[in-house]
Amino acid sequence: MRQDHLISASQLSRDDVEAVLDRAADIDADPEAWRQRRAGSVLGLCFFEPSTRTRMSFDTAMKRLGGRTVDMGPVDSTSVKKGESLADTARVVEGYADAIVLRHPLEGAAKMASEFVDVPVINAGDGAGQHPTQTLLDLYTIRENAGLDDLTIGVMGDLKYGRTVHSLAEMLTNFESRQHFISPESLRLPRSVRYDLHASGAQVREHTELSEVLPQLDVLYVTRIQRERFPDENEYRKVAGQYQIGPEDLADAKDSLTVMHPLPRVDEIAPEVDETPHAKYFEQAHNAVPVRMALLDMLLEGGE
Amino acid sequence: MSEKELRVSKIRDGTVIDHLAAGQALNVLAILGIDGSGGEGVSIGMNIPSDRLARKDIVKVEGRELSQSEVDVLSVISPEATINIIRDYEVVDKKRVERPEEVTGVVSCPNRNCITNADEPVASRFEVLSDGLRCGYCGDIVREGEVAENLDVS
Numbered sequence: 001m002r003q004d005h006l007i008s009a010s011q012l013s014r015d016d017v018e019a020v021l022d023r024a025a026d027i028d029a030d031p032e033a034w035r036q037r038r039a040g041s042v043l044g045l046c047f048f049e050p051s052t053r054t055r056m057s058f059d060t061a062m063k064r065l066g067g068r069t070v071d072m073g074p075v076d077s078t079s080v081k082k083g084e085s086l087a088d089t090a091r092v093v094e095g096y097a098d099a100i101v102l103r104h105p106l107e108g109a110a111k112m113a114s115e116f117v118d119v120p121v122i123n124a125g126d127g128a129g130q131h132p133t134q135t136l137l138d139l140y141t142i143r144e145n146a147g148l149d150d151l152t153i154g155v156m157g158d159l160k161y162g163r164t165v166h167s168l169a170e171m172l173t174n175f176e177s178r179q180h181f182i183s184p185e186s187l188r189l190p191r192s193v194r195y196d197l198h199a200s201g202a203q204v205r206e207h208t209e210l211s212e213v214l215p216q217l218d219v220l221y222v223t224r225i226q227r228e229r230f231p232d233e234n235e236y237r238k239v240a241g242q243y244q245i246g247p248e249d250l251a252d253a254k255d256s257l258t259v260m261h262p263l264p265r266v267d268e269i270a271p272e273v274d275e276t277p278h279a280k281y282f283e284q285a286h287n288a289v290p291v292r293m294a295l296l297d298m299l300l301e302g303g304e
Numbered sequence: 305m306s307e308k309e310l311r312v313s314k315i316r317d318g319t320v321i322d323h324l325a326a327g328q329a330l331n332v333l334a335i336l337g338i339d340g341s342g343g344e345g346v347s348i349g350m351n352i353p354s355d356r357l358a359r360k361d362i363v364k365v366e367g368r369e370l371s372q373s374e375v376d377v378l379s380v381i382s383p384e385a386t387i388n389i390i391r392d393y394e395v396v397d398k399k400r401v402e403r404p405e406e407v408t409g410v411v412s413c414p415n416r417n418c419i420t421n422a423d424e425p426v427a428s429r430f431e432v433l434s435d436g437l438r439c440g441y442c443g444d445i446v447r448e449g450e451v452a453e454n455l456d457v458s
Binding site: 008085086087104105106107108109111112115126127128129130191192195 | 415417418419420422423424425426438439440441442443444445
């Protein structure tokens with residue numbers, strides 16, 4: 001992989017994706033061998049939105065490569081609060097770190113920041129835009145459990161604002177996959193993602209009911225429908241309730257179905273599903289560390 | 305002299321932008337940054353009957369020859385436009401607008417949550433698609449018919 005920054009899924013070819021996943025598998029097989037790999041390197045963590053998993057897993061990944069991290073801390077206690085632009089913040093942090101991980105509430109933030117700095121910028125979520133590193137760990141999990149070719153996947157929930165969905169849909173076009181999208185009408189895929197899927201010739205179907213496709217699926221990827229996307233509480237409850245799954249909802253699924261979720265979940269997947277062999281979302285969360293280690297190692301390698 | 309010629313008189317030296325989609329003349333001037341403050345003579349015809357377009361707009365700018373790159377940006381609102389460069393009342397060069405690969409700073413992103421609409425030191429930038437524009441930052445798509453309402457030329 002020869003990339004300066006990781007901003008969106010569309011910039012990665014199949015070979016790029018497989019190179020990251022292969023290195024993650026090497027790391028997973030023998031983590032000790034990578035302990036000093038990035039000793040002396042520093043990763044800047046700039047999270048302008050709350051994050052638990054992404055922030056902690058990047059922090060852990062860098063430290064397990066022997067490197068260190070500097071964390072901007074919560075926005076409330078920074079110069080951003082005083083009105084500093086993101087462009088300035090990025091240029092300042094560039095002086096402290098060998099790469100920057102950025103999460104921001106506005107779409108295009110990572111792209112813009114990358115134009116102001118020479119160190120690699122990794123998009124860790126930009127508004128309702130993209131979240132490509134989540135997708136890499138999603139694909140790692142899919143590859144381990146179902147394989148990436150001849151795959152039938154259903155993606156369910158908030159497809160409009162779900163950045164993990166946008167990156168996943170685009171990156172899957174590199175593989176032999178049939179993608180089904182299941183959501184309420186009001187939360188269908190945004191126009192820009194549909195445009196890309198159409199342009200790539202991807203096999204895509206949209207549904208409002210999971211039952212229409214469940215028996216065909218190798219993977220069911222569930223995302224959270226957020227309260228704030230709806231004008232009132234009643235409307236939200238009515239819609240969200242239709243996209244929650246319990247063990248009984250999976251009765252018609254293949255035995256080998258893999259159920260995934262980027263987490264955090266609220267009530268989209270009942271806790272009883274955790275006990276079934278379908279549940280892979282905690283494994284998926286754990287995969288964040290080797291995959292982000294692989295990605296950091298490769299991006300820092302490019303800077304040498 | 306016909307009625308058509310009376311409406312928009314000939315110019316001696318300058319540029320005639322013809323076959324503009326009806327209603328786009330003022331947007332064209334805005335895109336080109338022509339507001340009369342530079343002292344150039346400007347004539348505008350709007351909703352003029354045309355064989356090619358049924359109705360067209362036409363803009364004549366005296367004393368200024370527009371470059372290809374200046375006029376190419378017009379293709380995003382009026383792909384049928386033609387450009388005539390005039391010297392001493394004669395057309396010395398005739399060109400069509402060509403779609404540029406990208407346009408910068410002319411259109412604002414309709415996505416209010418795009419970083420280019422925040423208070424950052426960055427101009428909007430769009431990739432030109434066959435039927436619209438795509439924001440180079442957030443990826444949002446502006447269809448051809450929506451471009452005029454998102455012009456950022458005030």
